[in-house]
Structure formats: C-alpha cells, structure tokens
Amino acid sequence: MRIPRLLLAAPHSGAGKTTVALxxxxxxxxLGLRVQPFKVGPDYIDPTHLERAAGRRPYNLDGFFLSEEGLLSLFQHGARGADLALVEGVMGLFDGKDPLGRVGSTAQVAVLLRAPVVLxxxxWGMAGSIAPLVQGFRGFRPGVEVVGVVANRVGSERHAEVLQEALSAIGLPLLGWLPRDPTLEVPERHLGLVLAGEVEPPLEALGQAGAWDLEALLRLAEEAPPLPSVPPFLPExxxxxxxxxYAWDQAFRFYYPEALELLEALGAELIPFSPLHDEALPQAQGLxxxxxxxxxxxxxxxxxxxxREAIRGFPGPVVAECGGYMYLAQGLWVGEAFYPMAxxxxxxxxxAERPVLGYREVVALRDGPVARKGEVYRGHEFHYAHLPPSPSPAWRQAGGEEVEGYTDGxxxxxxxxxxxxxxxxxAxxxxALAERAGFGRL
Known part of the structure; x- marks a missing residue:
C-alpha cells in the first residue's frame, strides 16, 4: 500500500514538534490536501491540537503497545481517505522505554513505517552547529532516514539563511522555519501541553508564520516506499x-480513539455524558x-x-482510569481543600508535586470487568495524584510485587x-458483562 507520509522528530522534548506540526x-x-495526523506514544494531549488543525481524528502509534503488524495496521486504518499522513514524534528521536530507544520511541515507529524523518x-542561539547536530542524528541508526530539517525559534530571515547554508554542507535541505515568537507557542501543563478547548492554538498565525518549501516536503512524502499489506486493525x-x-467533558476526555472504535466494532453504542454538568446518567449497561x-x-x-450518587449506585460494570479513578474515590484533596467524590x-x-510516569505491564490479581485473574495487560501511567493501597488491588506489576488499583469484580x-x-x-x-447486567437493555 502506498501512503505519502512524513514523520516529525526532534533531538529532545520541547523543540517545538507540535508547533511545527500545527x-x-x-x-x-x-492547498486543499486531506492530511491524517498521528502521534507517536501514549500521549492524549497533543492529539487534541492535531485534530483541531487537521480536521481529522488522530491516532496513537506506539511500539510498546502494538506489534509491528498491529502498528502498520493501525497506520493504514487511520490513513484511509487521506492524501498524506503526518506523524508527530514523541520526546527526542531516540528516547523510549529503553536507553537507546529501541522500543516505544519515535525511531522505532520511523523504521516500522519506513517514513522519511524531518528533524x-x-x-535559537544556534548557527553552524546545526549541521553536526543533525548529522549525528542522521547517521545514528540504520533505517532512520533523516531527509531534512525544520528550524524552530529562528531569529530572522538572515538567521534562516545561515542555517540553510550550514545544512547544505551535509547535503540536507532546510524545509521550513518558524520565528521565535511566544504568541505562536501553546501553553504547557504537567509535562505536556494544555488541552485544545482550554486554549485555542494560534492556528491562523501559525499558518502564516515563517517560510516553507512545501514542494520539497510533498516530494519527500511521495517518495516514501510502499508498505506491506496487513490484516484490518478492527474486527468486522x-x-x-x-x-x-462514557464521561466526556472538560474534566474527562482521555481515551484512545482506536479503543472507542474497537468497542463500537464489537457492538457497543457509545453515549457521552458529563459528570460536571449532567444530573443523571444516560440509560446504559456499562460505564x-x-x-x-x-x-x-x-x-x-x-x-x-x-x-455522584448516580455513579455510586450504577449496577453495571464500571471501568475508571486515572482521573476516573480519582473521581470514584471517597474524595480528592487539592492542597488543603477536600472535595467529596463518587x-x-x-x-x-x-x-502530589512529583508525577508517576511510565509504561506498565501488569498481571490481573482477580477477575474484573476487563481482565481475568492471571491475564497480562499493557498500558501507560501518568499522574500527580496518589491513593492509599487498596484492600482489593486490581494489578501486580509483571515481574515485581508492587500492586495497584482496585477491583471488586x-x-x-x-x-x-x-x-x-x-x-x-x-473489551x-x-x-459481555455489561450485556449480562441487563440494565438499560436495548
């Protein structure tokens, strides 16, 4: 299958990948092109901005979660009907689950997708040094093909010309640049960006800022080699x-879109509701x-x-993750203020002040609404909240003794x-458990 594609990577976090992608x-x-955005890694936040800019739902490409075949299948699933796929990387190009970024990194996805990489x-504060920096990334790993550079936070047009001249010495083009302008940046929170909807990214200004060689970019995207055919990502x-x-409002909106699509393909009718604004749950069998x-x-x-009372008394199966777990607790402390929850x-x-962060592989300690006892699942954890150890923990870390979460079946x-x-x-x-519960039966 031939899908024109580009992957935006960077030497480190905070270089401006999302700003450049937008x-x-x-x-x-x-230009009238239908561009499908993707985000490497488990991030929920950057995709909200990519969706605003592209007008299409982004998908997460993660080499820790998915096999090579699964990742290719998801990429082809998401890119259907698009003229071009634009993949935004995560952290630095070779940052991932292991020290050299073999798993869970932008580089892993670049190799699997055979995608041209734009660094x-x-x-800011750099001139000729851009050439050896880029050359080092260019030659570090076979299969990662760095084809050009976009410079962010450029001081002037003359600065951009200097950078272009330096890159020409190593045979790489400067494909675009954006000026150093704080008004073009999206605010950050908790090691990531603020959600789209809380603040609107300056899309119109970004679309007019700097300069781009779009002809060269599109040519490089078209030169990406064909991908092998793989089975469909979702079942019939x-x-x-x-x-x-499912909770969907300003407080709760972190879901992998492909996970929601999986539930729909398996026979779920998904009904959004707001724990903030609604006074009653919709008629449903699962939550x-x-x-x-x-x-x-x-x-x-x-x-x-x-x-809160409706959720406390809901009779069907309930799955709550991270913020949802906090909401299901007896209460939530924010500083010295205590707020009763569900x-x-x-x-x-x-x-707390320090985050808990990282990929997880966990073993189910007892039967619950998702896993049976002994089954192994993969996921990601990122939060600043803490809860005391549960009397009925849901998970044990694979290969360890640490337990986490709560389940009562x-x-x-x-x-x-x-x-x-x-x-x-x-899923x-x-x-199946929701259907057997029979509450709100179709």
Missing amino acids: ALLQRLRA VVDA PRPSRVRIA LLGGGYPELLARELSENRAM GRVPGEARM RVLASFIHLYLPAQPQG RRFL
Whole structure:
C-alpha cells in the first residue's frame, strides 16, 4: 500500500514538534490536501491540537503497545481517505522505554513505517552547529532516514539563511522555519501541553508564520516506499447490542480513539455524558470514566451530588482510569481543600508535586470487568495524584510485587490507561458483562 507520509522528530522534548506540526497542517490544508495526523506514544494531549488543525481524528502509534503488524495496521486504518499522513514524534528521536530507544520511541515507529524523518531543531542561539547536530542524528541508526530539517525559534530571515547554508554542507535541505515568537507557542501543563478547548492554538498565525518549501516536503512524502499489506486493525463491525456511557467533558476526555472504535466494532453504542454538568446518567449497561484533569474542576464535580450518587449506585460494570479513578474515590484533596467524590472505591486521592510516569505491564490479581485473574495487560501511567493501597488491588506489576488499583469484580479503577486494541479480549469481556447486567437493555 502506498501512503505519502512524513514523520516529525526532534533531538529532545520541547523543540517545538507540535508547533511545527500545527503550522505544517495549516499550510497543507490550505492547498486543499486531506492530511491524517498521528502521534507517536501514549500521549492524549497533543492529539487534541492535531485534530483541531487537521480536521481529522488522530491516532496513537506506539511500539510498546502494538506489534509491528498491529502498528502498520493501525497506520493504514487511520490513513484511509487521506492524501498524506503526518506523524508527530514523541520526546527526542531516540528516547523510549529503553536507553537507546529501541522500543516505544519515535525511531522505532520511523523504521516500522519506513517514513522519511524531518528533524525539528530549536535553532535559537544556534548557527553552524546545526549541521553536526543533525548529522549525528542522521547517521545514528540504520533505517532512520533523516531527509531534512525544520528550524524552530529562528531569529530572522538572515538567521534562516545561515542555517540553510550550514545544512547544505551535509547535503540536507532546510524545509521550513518558524520565528521565535511566544504568541505562536501553546501553553504547557504537567509535562505536556494544555488541552485544545482550554486554549485555542494560534492556528491562523501559525499558518502564516515563517517560510516553507512545501514542494520539497510533498516530494519527500511521495517518495516514501510502499508498505506491506496487513490484516484490518478492527474486527468486522457487529450490530449494536449494548449501551456504554462514557464521561466526556472538560474534566474527562482521555481515551484512545482506536479503543472507542474497537468497542463500537464489537457492538457497543457509545453515549457521552458529563459528570460536571449532567444530573443523571444516560440509560446504559456499562460505564467508562476516562482520564483527564478532575483536580482542576474538583469543586464543580463535588457540587454535582446527583451525578455522584448516580455513579455510586450504577449496577453495571464500571471501568475508571486515572482521573476516573480519582473521581470514584471517597474524595480528592487539592492542597488543603477536600472535595467529596463518587465514593465508589476506598481511599482518598491526594495531589502530589512529583508525577508517576511510565509504561506498565501488569498481571490481573482477580477477575474484573476487563481482565481475568492471571491475564497480562499493557498500558501507560501518568499522574500527580496518589491513593492509599487498596484492600482489593486490581494489578501486580509483571515481574515485581508492587500492586495497584482496585477491583471488586464489577468495578475496575486504576491509574493505568490500558491499551485495549492490543488485547481486544478485555473489551469483549467488558461488553459481555455489561450485556449480562441487563440494565438499560436495548
């Protein structure tokens, strides 16, 4: 299968990959092109901005979650109907789960996709040094093909000319540049960007800033080699047979889109609701409470007593991840202020100053609404909240003794964001339990 594609990488986090991606998406859409965005890694936040700029739902490409075949299948699934695929990398090009970035890195995805890599360099305070920096990344690993550079935070047009001259010495083009302008940057929070919707990225300004060689970029994308055919990413769609309500508002919106699509393909009718604003749950047989920022809206969530009581009494299976786990707790401490929450699981959540962060491989300690005892699942954890050890933990770290989360067989509450498309049996189990619960039957 031939899919024109480019991958934006960088030497390090904070170089401006998302800013460059947004600017390039604006430029390409102005040409009338349908561009499909992707994000390397488990990030939920950058994709919200990519979606605003592209007008298409982004997908996460993660080599820790998916096999080579699975990752290729998801890429082809997402790129259907697009003229070009633009993949935004994560962290530095060779940063991943292991020290050399063999797994969970942008480089791993670049190799699997055989994607031309455009290196985004923060060029502020840099001139000729850009050439050896890029040359080092260019030659570090076979299969990672760096084809050009986009310079971010450039001081002037003359600065851009100097950078271009330096890169010509190593035979690489300067494909574009953006000026040093704080108004073009998207605000950050918790080691990541603020969600689209909380703040609007300056898309119009980004689409007009700097300069681009779009002809060269499109040519490089077209030169990407064909990809092998792989099985479909999702199973053949089934008719809707069970209703699943999922939290979707300013406090909860962290879901992998391909996971929601998997549930729909397996027969779920997904119904959004707002723990912030709604007074009652929609008629449903299962409940999803995704991640988000409940700590920022703790007072409003706590004041919605009707919703807290509805969730506390919900009779079907419940899956709550990260922010959803915090909401199901007895309460949430933000500084010295305490806010009662749904009270569905034991313990009080408390915000801390240091994050818990990383990939996870976990073993189910007992049967729950997703996993059976002994099954192994993969996911990702990133949060500033803590809860005391549960009397009925859901997971044990694979190869270790540390336990996490809570389950009573009907509720699964955990800080770990599971990647269900890699283990669709968990999604099937959740829907089967919801269907048997019979509450709100279709």
